[in-house]
Amino acid sequence: MKPSGFDILYEEGPCLVVMKPSGVLTQAPPHIDSLEMRIKEFLKQRDGKTGRVYLGVPHRLDRPVSGLMVFAKHVRAARRLAEQFEGRLVRKTYWAMLEGDVQPEEGKWRDYLRKVPGEAMAEVVDRNHPNGRIAILHYRVLKTFSNRTLVEIQLETGRTHQIRVQAASRGHPILGDLQYGSTIEFGPDVDDPRERAIALHSRRLAFRHPMTRERLDFEAPLPAYWEGRQLDS
Numbered sequence: 001m002k003p004s005g006f007d008i009l010y011e012e013g014p015c016l017v018v019m020k021p022s023g024v025l026t027q028a029p030p031h032i033d034s035l036e037m038r039i040k041e042f043l044k045q046r047d048g049k050t051g052r053v054y055l056g057v058p059h060r061l062d063r064p065v066s067g068l069m070v071f072a073k074h075v076r077a078a079r080r081l082a083e084q085f086e087g088r089l090v091r092k093t094y095w096a097m098l099e100g101d102v103q104p105e106e107g108k109w110r111d112y113l114r115k116v117p118g119e120a121m122a123e124v125v126d127r128n129h130p131n132g133r134i135a136i137l138h139y140r141v142l143k144t145f146s147n148r149t150l151v152e153i154q155l156e157t158g159r160t161h162q163i164r165v166q167a168a169s170r171g172h173p174i175l176g177d178l179q180y181g182s183t184i185e186f187g188p189d190v191d192d193p194r195e196r197a198i199a200l201h202s203r204r205l206a207f208r209h210p211m212t213r214e215r216l217d218f219e220a221p222l223p224a225y226w227e228g229r230q231l232d233s
Contacts, residue, residue, distance in 0.1 A: 001045065003038070003039070004038070004042070005024070005038045006018050006019060006020060006024075006035060006038055007019040009218055009220070010216070010218060013209070014073040014076075014077035014211065015070065015071075015073075015077060015081075015209050015211070016039070016071045016072070017069070017070050017205070017216075017218055018035070018039065018069055018070075018071065019066070019068065019069075019220055020035050020065070020066055020068075020069050020202070021066055021223075022063075022064050022195075022197035022198070022223065023190065023194075023195035023196065026057065026060040026063075026069070027060065036055055036057055036071075039055055039071060043073070055071055055072070055073065056072035056073070056075065056079075056082075057071060058070065058078060058081040058084075058085050059085050059090075062161060062164070063195075064176070064177070064196055064200070065198065065201070065202065066201050066202070067201045067202025067220050068202045068203070068204065069202065069205075076210070076211075078210075080210035081207070081210050084207050084208065085158070088156065088157075089207065090205065090206065091204070091205070091207070092154065092158070092202070092205060093152060093154050093202075093203050093204035093205075094152070094153040094155070094200060094202055094203055095151070095152055095153075095200075095203045096151050096153055096200045096201070097149070097151075097174065097175045097186070098149050098150075098172040098173070098175070098199075099147065099148055099171075099174075099175060099182060099184060100147065100148070100149065101144060102144075102149040102172055105140065106139070107138070108136065108137070108138050108139075109136070109139065109170070110134070110136050111134075111135045111166055112125050112126065112129060112134055113125065113132065113133055113159045113160070113161075113162065113165055114129060114131040114132050114133065115131075115160050121161060121180075122160045122161045122165045133157075133159055135159045135162050135165075135166060136155075136156035136157050137153050137154065137155050137162065138153070138154045138156065139151045139152065139154075148175060148184070149172070152203070161180075164177055164198070164200065165180065167180075168180035175198065176197060176198040176199055177198040177199075177200075178196075186198060186199050187225050188225050199226070201220070201222055201226070203219060204217070204218065205217075205218050
């Protein structure tokens with residue numbers, strides 16, 4: 001039985017690594033479609049479960065973002081994965097297509113971010129702001145185009161919309177990210193604007209298996225629409 005609406009890249013014991021499509025919420029209330037709901041429904045049908053299906057969600061990706069995610073099928077595994085994320089022991093690598101020419105070609109972005117009250121977005125604030133939390137990422141340019149730059153990003157912290165905000169604040173919004181000022185369309189056409197993709201992809205995820213402690217390292221290919229629409233111009 002194959003899953004619908006997501007792909008499984010790895011499953012060993014309680015550890016599950018999947019490919020999240022863009023346009024899908026990681027979690028949502030029961031009456032709203034989400035990746036969590038899709039995985040639970042798949043496991044319930046495949047494994048013939050009659051009761052509730054447990055699924056631990058130790059991290060999240062924004063709705064318009066695609067790529068690798070790890071989930072846990074029991075509480076102890078979920079707790080151990082969460083501890084790795086909280087301890088910054090998980091290596092998270094993203095690819096992003098940014099507007100403009102990013103210079104220098106390699107560097108570190110360090111800001112203080114806060115969640116905007118009453119809105120699903122974040123902003124850069126002064127380091128002395130009472131609600132500001134430090135946000136650090138490292139980037140390197142992979143390829144440049146006439147009006148855009150493909151970069152690889154490694155997160156040192158994990159703040160709300162961190163990559164999106166830090167890039168946009170430097171005049172390099174992620175392609176398709178209208179919320180943070182992008183002027184270039186990206187991804188497949190959709191009827192619901194909330195399902196639009198942005199050019200941000202969780203490319204690589206490295207962590208230890210929560211039970212065996214084996215070091216695991218996964219890399220996810222880019223969605224087809226990156227090549228078809230963006231990387232050939």
